[in-house]
Amino acid sequence: MLKPLSVCREEAVKHYSVIVVGGGPGGSSVAGHLDLDHLSDGALMIEKLDDGKFNRYNQMCGEGISRRGLAEAGLERADLQRNAVTKAVEHWPDGITLSSDINGSIIDRGKLIACLRKPFVSSGGEMVNGTVSRARRTNGGYVVESSEGAFSCRYLVGADGAHSIIRRMVFDVEPSTYMRVIQYLVDRPMENELHFTFDQRYMGKYRWEFPSGRHTKVGFPEGTDEAPRDAVDTHRRAIPIGRPDKIVDGGACLVGDAACQANPITFGGIRNSLAAGRMAADAINHGNIEDYQLKWERSPLADSTFLDVFNRLRWKTNEELAMLVKPLRYGPNVSAIMRELMNCDDFRTFYRGFVRKMENGW
Template identity: 25%
Template sequence: MMPHVVTSARSFDVVVIGAGPAGGYLAGKVAAAGYDVALVEEHREIGEPIQCGGLVTPRVFEYVRCKETIIGAVHGAELFSPSGRRLVIDGHHTQAVVVQRAMFDRAIATDAVRKGAHTFLGAQAQSARREDGRVAVSIDQDGAPRTLRAKILVGCDGVRSNVAKWFNILRPRKILPGFEVEMTGVRGDAGFVKLFIGNEIAPGFFGWIIPSGDTARVGLCVGEGNAYAYLERMLQRPEVKQYTKGAQPILYIAGGIPLGFPRRTYADNVLVVGDAACQAKAVSGGGIFTSLTCSDFASRTVIEALEANDYSARVLHRYHKAWTKSIGKELRKDLAIHESFARLRDDQFEELFDIFDSPEMRLLIEKKGDIDFPSKVGWALIKEDPRLLKYVGKALRAMIVKNVVV
């Protein structure tokens, strides 16, 4: 799959750490512009281990051409309250698709290689430092140390980004621990995701069942604590067992959602993108669309910097300005929404189910719901029923004043 495996070349225009969607996409865009790009991945196989449920909107395919990795389509959601009450939201047409995540990541990386990027697989980045106006990256590839030098280093290395740490870029304010199990034999309508809400189920977030072809991904994130233990308890609840009784696990997946909004996602010679830059949606935990969007901004800035032969923070700041002024606005709102609802009690969640379980509110959600831009339906819901204002926190209330007239 990867014909350009480098054994001797050590100097590149750009070194990208992390071959997930953000890293693979950026490597391909910059390589296609005619620059030498190294794509460094610590695992021997791109896409492994799987890091998320693979639920994305069709918008991601505006960036990447890998629709062959789609294994399911979703048009609605079944939501369960803390007491097990069920609320059905049906968009009646495809709202999201499920991708085979490992294949998805590999397809993006394969495209990057076809465009000229070089891969270092099984290569762990050990350290990085500025050296004579460049960056020297020390890697260990299957026990063999080597140094890669680059004009620009891009960290797409995930929630606990080493690149961010090495160059004093703000780390996540908080990482929500998550655990997921892929199961065979899960029942239920494959056109609906199932969401489970409540402080006994998943305090600070929610649980889910995502249909994925012949299997389903059952998981949760929590504000704090042992996510695996919470998942074990969730699987024993009646509203979950109606779908999972008799199902068998075939794969366990651990991960985390980075929360925060970094003041800086750049430094001299350095950018961070994706989870490394906290570019995940705090409401849903999804990060593929947002990371690809930000990776697109990053690739443009990198190409501009290479053309100008200027890799200073002054130039690379353009990336930070671009993403924070666009998708960053939604991410700020998502964070405020998350912080408001993460503190609610179970009786308050039940009250919200009372509010949402009306024909008018369900219709509004079905018409305007968008998992990439959840604040849009949020503002509309508050205008429809101002009782929702009592559940919001200070940060979200300040945003509402600017966005909604009630």
């Protein structure tokens, strides 16, 4: 007797305990932390970009991460660092400048990702270059269709970035905001500092200038500024912002930009995707994927203050932005800060976000 075509297809596909879609920082962090010795059907990572395109894609990032973020991931290694960064300088309207000492790095994302994947590859994890075009639930798992064929799994991880196909097809949600940004590689070196310029035209985001080896990366929301004259390369990408209700559904979960986990004030997403990847892998290893949702929600990286600040800053005029930061302009002026904290709800939220982003924003 002939079987229906769908059954034949499902029987023909190779089955894994875990499939990770996307091999960026988030997907590679999940893969690198899976306990492959105890996953009976092994694990597969599917990444759509081949080596050349993958490296270029990964340069579309400021590549800034705090030392704390690297330490948490066990990746405080000199060979991953392009530049050390020791100061953050914020330029606000009305000529207000805020400087803070920081401790972090501009890293080489390609090398970081190779480090993350190493334990996965050495314990028998499989990797395939292919584009996932569809994913659907089956009895007890998922089937993923890709340019390299179909695969099935018990647990499915969507770590496929801003325009995640897994988020769309399995979770059926879209981010509340896509921040389209453009970044230029500029042929001049800069100090070991991160510079941020805030202005009403950036609508809650900012213009940034980061060192990148002997170059500088300059970026801003698309359409808000002119291209720098000495630009030698241009990158365009979107950062999704929001808080999806669910990042775990059945045996599927979302990690990194697919889960809108970049910080909504700093837009730093590397540390968050590394941390979320560890949490998701840990939950899968323990056979309780639901734990990942709870752990992420309770993490200081996911503090709701960050989104609250973003939503407030988006609509402020330059005059209002200047008023907001004025109490901070001469450093920690306790009486000015206390006065404002008692009298102004906007400042209270902004200040809370400002303090927390230093520790948990990047």
